[in-house]
Amino acid sequence: MPCGPRPFGRAASRGRYGSGLSMTKDYKSTIFLPKTDFPMKAELPKREPAMLARWKQQDLNGQIRSSSKGRPKFVLHDGPPYANGNLHIGHALNKILKDVVSRSQQMLGKDSVYVPGWDCHGLPIEWKIEERYRAAGKDKDAVPILEFRRECREFAQHWIGVQSEEFQRLGVMGDWANPYTTMSFDAEAQIAREISKFAVNGGLYRGARPVLWSVVEKTALADAEVEYHDHVSTTIFVRFPIIKSKFDDLVGASAVIWTTTPWTIPGNRAIAYGEEFDYQLLDVRSVAEGSLIEPGARLLVAQSLSEEVKSALKIEQAVSVWSRKGAELAGTVASHPFRGQDKVYDFDVPLLPAAHVTLEAGTGLVHTAPGHGVEDFEVGIAYGLALPDTVDEDGIFLKNVGMDSLIGRRVLTADGKVGDADRAVVSVLKDVGKLAAQGKLNHSYPHSWRSKAPLIFRNTAQWFISMETNGLRAKALKAIEGTRFVPATGRNRLHSMVESRPDWCISRQRAWGVPIAVFVDRRTGKLLCDQAVFDRIAEAFEKEGGDCWFSSEPARFLGPDHDPANFEQVKDIVEVWFEAGSTHSFVLEKRADLKWPASLYLEGSDQHRGWFQAALLEACGTRDRAPFEAVLTHGFVLDEQGRKMSKSDGNVVAPQEVTDKNGAEILRLWVVASDYGDDLRIGPGILKHQIDLYRRLRNTLRYLLGNLASFSEEERLPYAEMPELERWILHRLAELDGVVRQAIHDFDFNALFTALHTFCAVDLSAFYFDVRKDSLYCDRPDALARRAVRTILDQLFSCLTAWLAPVMCFTAEEAWLSRHGEQAPSVHLRQFPEIPAAWRDDALAAKWKKVRALRRVVTGALELERENKRIGSSLQAATTVYATDDYVEAMRGLDLAEIAITSGATLVAGAAPAGAFTLEDLAGVGVVPAPADGSKCQRCWRVLPDVGSVAGHEDICGRCADAVGPSQVAAE
């Protein structure tokens, strides 16, 4: 629509104003004001969805993929979010950061393919479905497993759809048409294959282990599924008769233990002591009313706890009759308090040293039940203690606790309330005279994160991946050394976890997941490792999904070589971390558009323990190396005060609300304006800040567009013909190009964004644009100076739209299309411009540093003039600047008036006269301002002596008269 460059003002041809309306000529219409359709008002909530629709319609991602064929691949492998609800701000941070990384790598010249994924299996979804059943009055256990799994699948599918839309709304680009999920049949098949690899290589084994167990959900819980809440427990002191010791004094005395879980007494197999602690034997002389202790009893306790114990046991007077270090207790043996009640208690209860014993509470002698605690278990392993099963999956005492008064009692009820087992145990203890005291304790206790019910430690059969078989731990530690961590502290964090972690428990007694599809030989107890069987299983999963494990006869998988009667089909499912840890195998390896290992895994810092570790172990166990080349972590999102967000505190920022109200671009800016390595803050004030930053960038682009209207190639000026100021801008672009590339390499988008924003605000808006406004608006279009500026603006536009595109993906595109037309290829199909090395000119930069320092003194002097009402616009002033030789040298060949935007200027070498304006921190420059000589040009507003010197143009200066031309304006 606009006219091309013409030697004379386009406004002249428009005749917007008729002649004769005014005595003053309309010079405004003869200058070249910015002209653009790119609106100042962003209206992001409206424009962004339209842009997304446009990209979708043109299949932008597909276009980028096909135009990037053959370039080196960059694969950011998506850590799958859990498909069970709307996105929160943490999701937004994570996906936006991924998008910025992926887009910036793409524009760096890579083929950056991003395939989003979802984590679909697991307890939270299962629980949602069960909740529906409960609401409908249905019994979850009565529902066939395949029907249950189908509902879980549909639930996950629904939320995948919702989250996909929400992620895309944020501007996240990727293969949304073909995402991966952990519940697709091919994924389920590959997960089964991965498990079979561990079976074949010997890493997978079935072991017994006490695990935190929920009797409500009837499952072992992963650590991540446990939370701690206050809980009131029954506490008891119990006497264990000592039957053997190298100290005669001890035989016949009682070792006293304290526990908060009376129901674990039947599982007791040892008593732990601290080798360094002092223990003493108390001879009880007198007791208070209600004490369960008889005078004359002798009790073994830790010395430093004896007062507390005496008080708890209501002992009035007792005398220490023996005292030794704990280490001396080695070899001491007690009997179980229930001995004599049933023959199952005829075993010895040894006193054993253990590091976990403390003197903070209790008696300094710790009840040790290997099936009911991790540390107890470890003591048990170390000393070969029995590992009895005392409760079933409902938390009910089994037959092997021996006594009718105990068998069938419940630790917890089906809905998670305290059951009758504690009471029954206490009652028996009391009957046999071994109860020393009883009380209540309110303490922090593990609970299920979902049902909120208390958990118990229960001995169970579980499947493990050994950290030592095949040297898995060593391999993983080595792989960590070969991985790049951003920030670097991630390496230590992962390393220390892998170094100290126990074997990986991968089994769950649940329904919604991938089966641990293996058989155990009933005759030998060994895993069946027949590749033909594993292949049949995987093939079936590939076609029908994991469901077929539950719906088919074992013979289908066992084939002709194995008799189903001889094999137990394992019905456990694999924990979801194993699935997530296997994504590399069914996404990176299987898809031709990706590569293995991934270039980058990028998640919140909590995933050191979660996904990073699971993926590392899974890949090291099956492929001897990490599935990633680099790991990047970000912090957590907090509110404006640095506090955790919570619904009850009302400080939650929902990404959907920000997007609807301010636009996704604002969230994207927030991500890059923050230091994601640390925790990030967000709130109304911080969002306002981002909006301000956005405005500046948008207006910079808008100003470029306005002043580039109808720019044509003929106008372009070669570098050699550029004035110094223009060459300085090119130098800055070369500098920024380095900053941008380095920042992208470092994943330091804050540095990138800060540099770009400061450049736009300080170098362009406050300086270059301001100085060059006169030339842009008033010079004739064919003037070399103006052509130089427009050439630079074109270059700036090219660079800024590219550099901003990975972050401001909407606005960069909007500006790009505004310039090049709706039919132009997308800005996102571009690469970062190649900046000629010759643009870099450090000597010029040093020179202009001085020039701008000198300019600061001038603007300071003018501000004083303005304050004293001697001038308004700087163009009303002319200055005489006295400066030392170095400044004079820096100004050689430059027009001081032009640079300082005054109407006149004189530069004098030498000291400033008294009264000249100076700046404290800038010795050597003094400024004497004065009113400019001449009259104001009505066109360019400079005050010049040659105003009116051209006939027919009495109101304007010579330059403007030339620009306007001899006749046009006069004709109007």
Add this chain to the structure above:
RNA sequence: GGGCUCGUAGCUCAGCGGUAGAGCGGGCUGUUUAUAACAGUCAGGUCGCGGGUUCGAAUCCCGCCGGGCCUACCA
């Protein structure tokens, strides 16, 4: 309880042994030819607190306080 980590102007961040920095925001002013835009200018910090090392510490060490992530245990 342990490990890791953070605490610099109202906000977002640089600085990481040598006299406290930037951008934004704020106040004031100008411009009205980027105009719900732009420019100039000014004011803001005892670098969480307390010790120590050093000629010198925001920067190194120790302790504390406060935030965050992970983890353990509470027998």
